[in-house]
Amino acid sequence: IFGIKYGYEGLIPKYNHELIELTTEMVADIDLQGGTFLGSSRGQQEVDKMVDTLEIMNVNILFCIGGDGTLRGAHAIHEEIERRGLKISVAGIPKTIDNDIDLIQKSFGFESAVSVAAEIINNAHNEAHGAYNCVALVKLMGRDSGFIAASASLAVQEANFVLVPEVPFDLYGPRGFLKALRTRLEKRHHALVVVAEGAGQELFETESVERDPSGNIIHKDIGIFLRDKIKEEFTAKNFPHTIKYIDPSYIVRSVPANANDSKFCNLLAQNAVHAAVAGKTDFVIGYWNDDFTLIPIPMTVRKRKKIDVKGELWWNVLEATGQPVSMKNP
Template identity: 30%
Template sequence: MSAGNLLVIQGGGPTPVFNTSLVSIVEEGLKQSRIGKILGARSGMKGLSSGDIVNLTSSAHADLASIANSPGAALGSSRFKPTDEDLERCVQHLKDLEIRYLIFMGGNGTMRGAQAFGQFCDNAHFEVQIIGVPKTIDNDIAATDRCPGFGSAARFVAQSTLDLSMDLRSLPQPVSIFETLGRDVGWLAASATLARRRPDDAPQLVYIPEIPFSTSAFLADLDAVVSRLGCALVVVSEGIVDAGGTPVFEQIIASRTGTPNRPLIGGVAQYLSGVVAEQLGIRCRSEKPGLIGRSSMAHVSEQDRSDGAIVGREGVRALMAGATNKMVTLLPLSAQAANACDLVQLSTPASFSRRIPDHWLIKGADTVTQDFVEYVRPIVGQLSHYNSFL
């Protein structure tokens, strides 16, 4: 493809290293002679549809360094679902701006959108190269070993579990239920197990969407832990479901300003704390950090920061190599000496979400195997463990 301009689109929920990838794209793009301007669409596809475009080429180096170490999405993000009319306007803006290269940064939904837009461009006989750059705190993108954003959010969960357990032991509060993000998968909640060094360490109980939740089993397990230890720290994913696939808790009234067909979830920890108090007569608190878990720069994982930069850089290089309709993937850390990244068809991450594999699951209080812990430990990085109580 001939020389042209590059446009970057950020989509979906932000992460602590979302902007690390963005800046890496800009820095690598500035090195490529076939790339003219580097542009960004504000608020994702919504911005491209409306023509709300910012020139990233002129960003000062100092500004880029600051942006790279900022949470959120510097360009703004959205879960905008464009109509055909919106897509027609998008194509026209690409033509007007002489865009020849497109990078979509996001999760499964963004990759589905990138694939669909690529098909729309083909049908419109508009030639453009499209590359996907993965990001999500959920770690549920298929075909990549890990997702930039997950390591930092998982480090927040694991460290917060450790810290909360120290508070719990200091002034014994019988039960605390800590709720993590995770609509469909339990990678984040299960990462709390990194806090354990001894069998009775917190979290004593962990519940994730991959394993059906039973209220009666939960109450029996919790009662046993409290009887034995005097207190318990429980970690639950916001998306846990029962054996029939029904959410354990969901809000009665979905947010009217939210994304269509994507009701606002969360609150299962508070709900379960009420169940515990009523059924077991035990004092129980609930903790719901919510979006703080994906915006805390104090908990950024160094591996995660590195991964964010790698996928951004490799996305640009893939475009320059002539690739299109592909997504950059990270290879397992053990294989990085040979090659850190690979490319897969956009249809792969667009088709399904990756759950924790069955061979890493244990039905019961332990939840995940040691193999899961060994997988996630280098991604999360070092935690601050504390000395025993006097």
């Protein structure tokens, strides 16, 4: 069993990344570590060269661990394997803290991220209490889906506003966010705002779209934007306030797995191994209605899973925060 360093880069000879033999002794304690043992990378690689490497190494099963980008790469590798008529199974294991892989109830890493994010939200609430008219603003990961922000806020139930990519909002106007925030401060003299990194992108005035090496749109920094706009608005209207801005994004992503996530990861791995050894390929191990499933990779990457704004999760958030159902002006 070999570990490929730094994602798909490790299958490209020019990068000269180390190939690791995953012995029992080497992996004995990796469940106690945070982050990624093998490393990761972004950017598309040449599929034919990756399959060349697999063929030279005489690999018969390739396990690809990651989110939708990793799964798209896995499917491309499978197609090249099929074209060559090789006997190599390709198995996907869902690992993303954003929990945004479609048709999968939850992915490995999500619960650990929510647990740590909940602690940070609780501490931010304590900070908000420490100054008059204090706004504690916490930015969490969630590029296209706000599951971490929503779930962590429900775990603590101290957030007064949860802003997610699925729910657009206005800054100004009688129903805008800033008006609602000031109303909250006038009543309680403190507020806690949790914002997912992909929220409010429609508020930025930009003509160009930047993308990272994997082709994902690089979002503007909504956390810094909101911090500055809150300060600008309240200062202009002589409204006394304090802002505490907290961005723990990479801390949340790199924590060791909690007990439930560790168990879940083991079960994903066992099911993936059994399916691949049985000859299944081009699949991702899923989890739905508390059962493990095998899903064709193309089905899971057609679209991102998002919060259903008319579903139970979001309505629970609205009840817990007391924020307006809509912060859009007519």
